[in-house]
Amino acid sequence: MSRPATPRVDGRRARSRSSRAKIVAAMLDLVAAGNVAPSAGEVAEVAGVGLRSVFRHFKDMDALYREMTEAIELQVLPILMRPPEGATWQQRLFDIAARRARIFETIMPYRISASLRRFESAYLMDDHRRMVRLETEALAAHLPLAVRADEAGVRGLNVVLSFATWELLRRDQNLAPEEAAAVVRRMLGDALARWPED
Known part of the structure; x- marks a missing residue:
């Protein structure tokens, strides 16, 4: 019988989903504000995440x-x-x-x-x-x-x-x-x- 996910694992998944959502929201915000070609670095900065986090969630732009x-x-x-x-x-x-x-x-x-x-x-x-x-x-x-x-x-x-x-x-x-x-x-x-x- 499999054991239920621990709170620690659930918390990690929740943080991952939150980071991904922040990255997408940052991309949308940058483009809406007139930055028609935002870089991964700009997206990371607005999302408040590290650059590596952007490419951990998205393999490329x-x-x-x-x-x-x-x-x-x-x-x-x-x-x-x-x-x-x-x-x-x-x-x-x-x-x-x-x-x-x-x-x-x-x-x-x-x-x-x-x-x-x-x-x-x-x-x-x-x-x-x-x-x-x-x-x-x-x-x-x-x-x-x-x-x-x-x-x-x-x-x-x-x-x-x-x-x-x-x-x-x-x-x-x-x-x-x-x-x-x-x-x-x-x-x-x-x-x-x-x-x-x-």
């Missing part, structure tokens, strides 16, 4: 980025999972646009951080491609067959509703979130004008 991505996805999942509202497919696209504005605003510092590092990380490059593919597939699911047949038109809709467009409006053109959302609505309306209402 990719593993830490993976944990960061999972934490952010859990945060936006409820918004993503709710079906878009609207009587017509066009109205549903405007709802998707509004929803993506909220999601993109939430994930912007983390996605920029991961995007900068993806050229030296196979994992982050794969994750970037996965995100772009998911955005494309999610949009296509709400388009009528006749619209999907217009390949150039669909590509244009994907550009309008992409994170890249949101980043350009928010960071490069320095627009406030509501101003960026208004530009996206205008571009979406212009793009949809080529197809009849239904």
Whole structure:
């Protein structure tokens, strides 16, 4: 018969879980504060742990980025999972646009951080491609067959509703979130004008 874990072992595990959580929280805090490429040393300092502790919990920075991505996805999942509202497919696209504005605003510092590092990380490059593919597939699911047949038109809709467009409006053109959302609505309306209402 096996003996129950001693309090000493349980305490060690609790400390280990606490250290891991502090490391992930530090990574999230640093990126949210504008440090788009935090080093392991910076993460350790903010977490209040030793550098060796970072790599004891995460074999490399990719593993830490993976944990960061999972934490952010859990945060936006409820918004993503709710079906878009609207009587017509066009109205549903405007709802998707509004929803993506909220999601993109939430994930912007983390996605920029991961995007900068993806050229030296196979994992982050794969994750970037996965995100772009998911955005494309999610949009296509709400388009009528006749619209999907217009390949150039669909590509244009994907550009309008992409994170890249949101980043350009928010960071490069320095627009406030509501101003960026208004530009996206205008571009979406212009793009949809080529197809009849239904």
